[in-house]
Amino acid sequence: MKPAPFVRHVPATVGGATDMLAEFGPQDGRILAGGQSLVPIMAFRMARPAHLIDINGVAELARVSRIDNTLSIGATVRHAAFHRPVADAEMGRMLSTVVRHIAHYPIRTRGTFCGSIAHADPASEWCLVASTLGAEMVARSKRGQRVIAAEDFFEGIMSTALAEDELLTEVRLPILPSQAHFGFYEFNRRAGDFAIAMALVTYRVTDGVIAEPRVGLGGAEARPRRIPEAEAALKGRPLEAKTFQAAAEAAAQAIDPIEDIQADAEYRRELVRAVTRRALERSVP
Amino acid sequence: MTGKVAITLNINGRDHAISVEPRRTLADAIRENCGQTGTHIGCEHGVCGACTVIVGDDPVRSCLMFAAQADGVPIRTVEGLAKGDTLHPLQRAFMDHHGLQCGFCTPGFLMLATAVLEREPNITDDDLLDVLASNLCRCTGYQNIIKAVRAAAAEMRA
Numbered sequence: 533m534k535p536a537p538f539v540r541h542v543p544a545t546v547g548g549a550t551d552m553l554a555e556f557g558p559q560d561g562r563i564l565a566g567g568q569s570l571v572p573i574m575a576f577r578m579a580r581p582a583h584l585i586d587i588n589g590v591a592e593l594a595r596v597s598r599i600d601n602t603l604s605i606g607a608t609v610r611h612a613a614f615h616r617p618v619a620d621a622e623m624g625r626m627l628s629t630v631v632r633h634i635a636h637y638p639i640r641t642r643g644t645f646c647g648s649i650a651h652a653d654p655a656s657e658w659c660l661v662a663s664t665l666g667a668e669m670v671a672r673s674k675r676g677q678r679v680i681a682a683e684d685f686f687e688g689i690m691s692t693a694l695a696e697d698e699l700l701t702e703v704r705l706p707i708l709p710s711q712a713h714f715g716f717y718e719f720n721r722r723a724g725d726f727a728i729a730m731a732l733v734t735y736r737v738t739d740g741v742i743a744e745p746r747v748g749l750g751g752a753e754a755r756p757r758r759i760p761e762a763e764a765a766l767k768g769r770p771l772e773a774k775t776f777q778a779a780a781e782a783a784a785q786a787i788d789p790i791e792d793i794q795a796d797a798e799y800r801r802e803l804v805r806a807v808t809r810r811a812l813e814r815s816v817p
Numbered sequence: 818m819t820g821k822v823a824i825t826l827n828i829n830g831r832d833h834a835i836s837v838e839p840r841r842t843l844a845d846a847i848r849e850n851c852g853q854t855g856t857h858i859g860c861e862h863g864v865c866g867a868c869t870v871i872v873g874d875d876p877v878r879s880c881l882m883f884a885a886q887a888d889g890v891p892i893r894t895v896e897g898l899a900k901g902d903t904l905h906p907l908q909r910a911f912m913d914h915h916g917l918q919c920g921f922c923t924p925g926f927l928m929l930a931t932a933v934l935e936r937e938p939n940i941t942d943d944d945l946l947d948v949l950a951s952n953l954c955r956c957t958g959y960q961n962i963i964k965a966v967r968a969a970a971a972e973m974r975a
């Protein structure tokens with residue numbers, strides 16, 4: 533249970549980090565952010581990186597800032613930064629509701645938002661938030677900078693569009709419009725475990741009916757995504773049990789569930805039906 | 818290349834100048850290099866919380882941090898809780914409320930609760946439960962740990 537030997541590099545700037553990634557990325561080098569996913573897999577020897585580029589000392593990556601209608605989250609911002617609302621109204625409330633479901637308090641003091649996105653566990657809460665809201669990921673390398681949309685970023689189980697020389701410097705989350713509502717529900721067996729299935733919904737109400745619905749599912753498929761069939765079942769409908777049931781049914785039918793030791797496909801489909809309905813029930817103002 | 822690096826761990830106010838490989842976890846360095854064996858190691862992959870210590874102001878899993886990352890940062894472990902013969906209110910409350918049996922998990926729970934109560938003296942019961950759910954205990958069934966921390970929280974506020 534001890535990690536294999538590696539060389540540790542400690543950049544002070546983003547430029548320093550991308551120079552190191554250009555050099556060591558091809559030699560089995562990796563970024564070390566919070567270490568809350570990487571160190572356990574190194575302890576199990578499921579990963580034996582030869583080089584770790586420890587970005588925890590890069591001051592410019594530690595910021596959360598609001599730019600127009602997006603919230604920019606730097607690469608070393610910890611999960612714990614979201615315990616208290618970092619934005620106004622529902623946006624801040626949504627993030628501080630969701631963060632409670634990520635691991636445990638002493639893991640949230642180290643683990644980072646961007647580390648979760650780069651790690652791309654299908655059951656990561658932040659990956660679900662990024663997919664549902666339509667986040668943009670900013671990737672920097674010696675070759676330059678590119679911005680990747682959430683639907684192109686998550687490619688599968690722990691697999692992303694990031695190249696081996698790219699640092700995820702920032703995630704840009706669109707801020708929920710004023711008067712938006714949200715609901716989140718996660719099913720797992722013990723507090724702090726990864727979700728077996730979870731749903732995040734957002735929408736506005738105009739003239740008594742649902743407008744701009746978004747329904748995101750995580751933990752159910754190889755990557756989190758929005759479910760257009762469930763959104764169609766909500767759009768233009770009144771907020772009532774019948775609507776929620778129809779959307780939950782549409783979500784359950786639309787997914788291609790993963791199977792693992794925790795749940796087979798049929799059970800996951802049942803859970804998706806339940807978490808979608810419960811997220812919707814929790815969203816009611 | 819993967820050779821040892823010289824670092825200083827400041828544990829409970831005392832500097833330990835040590836030489837460790839980059840892969841040395843903080844938990845191992847505290848125990849093996851600095852001889853402070855109050856910090857326990859259960860799972861070595863972040864699940865049990867037995868290794869919880871306070872780094873800076875944050876409670877962390879010391880098995881998931883490398884020792885070199887804590888170079889120069891003040892670290893607090895269970896050995897630093899009592900003042901001479903006077904136990905910390907949390908330590909006394911764990912005794913009074915039977916919050917421990919074998920004691921393996923206790924240093925982790927004590928450091929977790931210390932960090933959180935110092936930061937949030939008026940923490941709600943719900944939030945406290947969420948915090949205490951972080952660590953595992955195979956003996957007590959948790960109820961007495963929760964009672965002990967609630968009692969200490971009340972005493973520390975008074």
Ligand SMILES: Cc1cc2nc3c(=O)[nH]c(=O)nc-3n(C[C@H](O)[C@H](O)[C@H](O)COP(=O)(O)OP(=O)(O)OC[C@H]3O[C@@H](n4cnc5c(N)ncnc54)[C@H](O)[C@@H]3O)c2cc1C
Pocket residue numbers: 562563564565566567568569570571572607633634635636639642643644645646647648650651653655656657658694698699700701724725726727862863864
């Ligand atoms: C007991 C336990 C329970 C957990 N439960 C949950 C849970 O319920 N939900 C959940 O979402 N997570 C959970 N986690 C994981 C935790 O949230 C991690 O913090 C997170 O997955 C990774 O973030 P990190 O900063 O720790 O990244 P690290 O562990 O440092 O890195 C993870 C991976 O991402 C890469 N990486 C990190 N940052 C960057 C970057 N900026 N650019 C490029 N690559 C990068 C690393 O090279 C590595 O491959 C749990 C962890 C533990 C130990």
Ligand code: FES
Pocket residue numbers: 857858859860861862863864865866867868869878879880881
């Ligand atoms: S030994 Fe660190 S969490 Fe179990």
Ligand code: FES
Pocket residue numbers: 916917918919920921922923953954955956957
């Ligand atoms: S007292 Fe034995 S594990 Fe907690």
